[in-house]
Amino acid sequence: MTQEQRTRLQTWLPLIVLAVLILIVGIYDPRFFSARNFLSVTADTMTLFLMASGVTLVIMMGGIDLSVQAVASMASCILAAYLQQLGFLAIPLAVLGGALAGFIGGLASTKFRIPSFIATLAVSGVVISAGNWFSQTRSVNIPGDLSATYLDWAIGEALGVPNEIWVGAAFLVIMSAVLGLTPFGRLVRGIGAQERAVIASGINVDRTKIAAFTLSGTMAGVAGVVMAARLGSGSPTLANEFLLPAIACIVVGGTAITGGVGSIWRTFVGALIVQVVRIGMTFMGVSVFAQQIVFGFILVAAVAVTMDRAKVLVIK
Template sequence: MIGISRTKFRDFIPVLALLLLVAGIAVLEPGFLRPANLLGVTADTMTLFLMASGATLVIMLGSIDLSIQAVASMASCIVAVLLPDWGPLALLVALLAGAISGLFCGLVVNYLRIPSFVATLAVGGVVTSIAYWVSDTRSVYIAEEDKAAWLDWATGTSFGIDNEVLTGLVVLAGLTVLLSFSRFGRLVRAIGSQERAVIATGINVDLVKLLAFIVAGFMAGLAGVVMAARLGSGSPTLANEFLLPAIACIIVGGTAITGGVGSIWKTFVGALIVAVMRIGMTFVGVTVFAQQIVFGLVLVIAVAITMDRTKVSVVK
């Protein structure tokens, strides 16, 4: 490894894993490598990536956001219900609702001093109830003309590329700038690495956390909107079963659950790994129900590899 330090090398293990998985499937099914197919797989992965992208910031803080699947479902309901009457305003309301859910998560963590794991679980419960109330506990279908008019940006194609992929790339670029080039991003990493030192330095740690939760809620809301566009309906259970894969792709990408280390491109790679794994499993005949077992296992292994053990002397 000339010129590449060991930590740098570790950064690229997920990329190697992704290439190996792709190569493995390509051996079994050479058609997998066709550009159109790869693009399609990437497009299918983007909702998962959107959901995980904002939550990456929260995990880098050393916290966790368990409300994202509830928020995405709620956003899908809001879009489906409001679109006929409100048009594009419905999108705005859905995204705003996501951001507000994140705001509440952050407020509960900051002002009630409750661990994020409990706070976001509780807010997630509230959000789910709101989704049921908004949708009147049913799936709400989106009429074709509404979809064509207002959701084409999410599901159509531009320059021959699926719009999901473009949305994903825009988010990837935007959050990378936020995380790597802004003071906010640096403070997120700092808090995850050693919060007490950041507090003692006189930084408004609560504000940074609040913003991170808001971003996570907003991105979960966006994921819900895109999901609704793809499926043509909104439902209070639309994003169920997405939480575990979302957390898995953050961690599999190499972001440490203990905070301080991570980036958005890692989550992007992680999302692709999860998606390719899923395809691979379907290919070799693992049923959808059994796939959660594999995700669970991969998550545990990835956490064990990436976590910073100097930070955790006692595991609870």
Template sequence: MATPLLSRARVQNALPVMALVVLTVIVGTIEPTFLAPANLLVVTADTMTLFLMASGVTFVIMLGCIDLSIQAVASMTSCIVAAMLAQYGFVAVPVAVLAGALSGLLSGYVYVVLRIPSFIATLAVSGVMTTVAYIASDTRSVPIPAEARDAWLFWATGRSLGVPHEIVVGLVVLVVLGGVLALTPFGRYVRAIGSQEQAVHASGIAVGRVKILAFALSGTMAGIAGVVMGARLGSGSPTLANEFLLPAIACVIVGGTAITGGVGSIWKTFIGALTIAVVRIGMTFLGVSVFAQQIVFGLILVAAVALTMDRSKVAVVK
């Protein structure tokens, strides 16, 4: 039995890529300089921090859960790295990322062990992390000295052979996390749990451990995103990553990962992140204010969820 050319699954798979191409062409028509290679490199580099955040949360969404703490975590790690870098050097980077991982672990623990729904658990952890950020930054924006940045954050903000390092970091994450999701037992379990958790449990898999790991990974990636964001902006701030939560989740969903869990990939999230970036730039060209842009992201999120959600799995939407 051949799959029909326009089966639902195929359309769902092809749609995100088609949307990206069409949107790129539209924006390129409005503003031809957009398609200049140098500009495309800059746009892609700008998108990578968003992709870093979205790549981690993809695992959580594939479980059928949500992580609302990522923007608070990213802000917090930007503060930690900014506050520590001049004095302690590169050690500040692993410390900041570790703080992100611990935050994710905490979310996972609250969700799995205390059995609190993930959106509440991560919302609560989000509040805690914002406070940590205020403490680390003494409630101010913390500048990163240029020499310290050039010495320790060149891996994130430099350029090699004309290619911004953000893109390299993004591609490494794409390959590594893509591989983790597609080729490791952990990734397989994440997909299986998102599809039918009870059967995975009954098959003898430590479901709770897999879930906690997924949240830790989400926190880790948000932590890395915060460090890269701080490096790019030259400062850390408790509100640095505000307004990133909605677009990050939109990236995952626009790419074709289902909010209901079980279906998705890191590659899809990568496509989703580029799509969101093109939309953002297109709106800027059209003169849509930064604040009004959130309306558009909200609409895109709703439309994408409507398209990708597996309604057979949730009889009642809550």
């Protein structure tokens, strides 16, 4: 297979897989084919997509961010704990908390030269403690009236479409623009494709990396806020079980963990694939816990297919 064919396959395969999956589920249960249902399925996918969209940048550099589920949980705790006192300000505060966590992860990884998976794993320990501190280790409820006042932008409806979809679409456009139209986006691709070359051309690689990790933390924060809004509470374990699907939807979308190849819309398609697989399994009566097993193996399989082995001499 030539490089060109390979790239083409990685671009179209996820879309074909998604279409086939939708058909299968639709044949199994014809009620699946309704505009109403498509909207609600897409809305359910958005928190996962928001979380994964930031990690996509990090993975495209050839790194990984394992702290996003802890960061999203912490953001939900900050939101729930301060919404009463601060009102709207609690939202940027929660997102800022996520950005800070991402920044620290990036700083630790680049300045101390720690592999990103261990740096972000370590940061997630600190972040879990912080989440517990903000929420005093409990689940904090968001009262209905506060939610209606401050969080309607995330969970309400506009023009007959759930607001989750608007939020997701907005970030799909913003993140795609960041990746596709800015020098930063080009650098992210460059670092993933050939980091040494980027260093040799005199570019401050560390700064770009830290920025990408910060964006990843920020998006995890946004995902945490939307999650808390949907569930009406914040808790230090709110986003547990989200890390694996988040990474799975990036890789299933065709972004290679070796870096260089990928885009935000692929992650969007990947998130929809993960969601449709989940719905299909639920139809067939597979429990939520057992679904983790399937996602575990989907992840490994997708990594095996998308990885560019020419890039790594020794696989550790």
